[in-house]
Amino acid sequence: MLGLAVTPTIQMSLSKIDILKFVYQRLLDSGLLTLTLSKPLQLSFPTWYDLDQRCEYHGGVLGHSIKNCKSFMYQVQKLVSKGQIEFVKSGGTYHIVTSILSNDQ
């Protein structure tokens, strides 16, 4: 039987976490428990995953921005390759020219 006395006065003034820390320290001091190290939690998120970023292309999903969105870049490249859009630099800025808006259709 463990002799873990917590006086009523102390119990009244300590929160549950303080009581647990007190019990833990007593168990550690008595040798009934030893320090147990664990590996830090390893999240399974990929290295590019960023909780502060949202991707407009993917409906605002968390984890990446449209700037880093490979799916979006792939779709844009596909449209360029098909000749459906073209980037034209004019006056220091880029404009997107789409065949949909042209007079060809």
Ligand SMILES: [Zn+2]
């Ligand atoms: Zn995306």
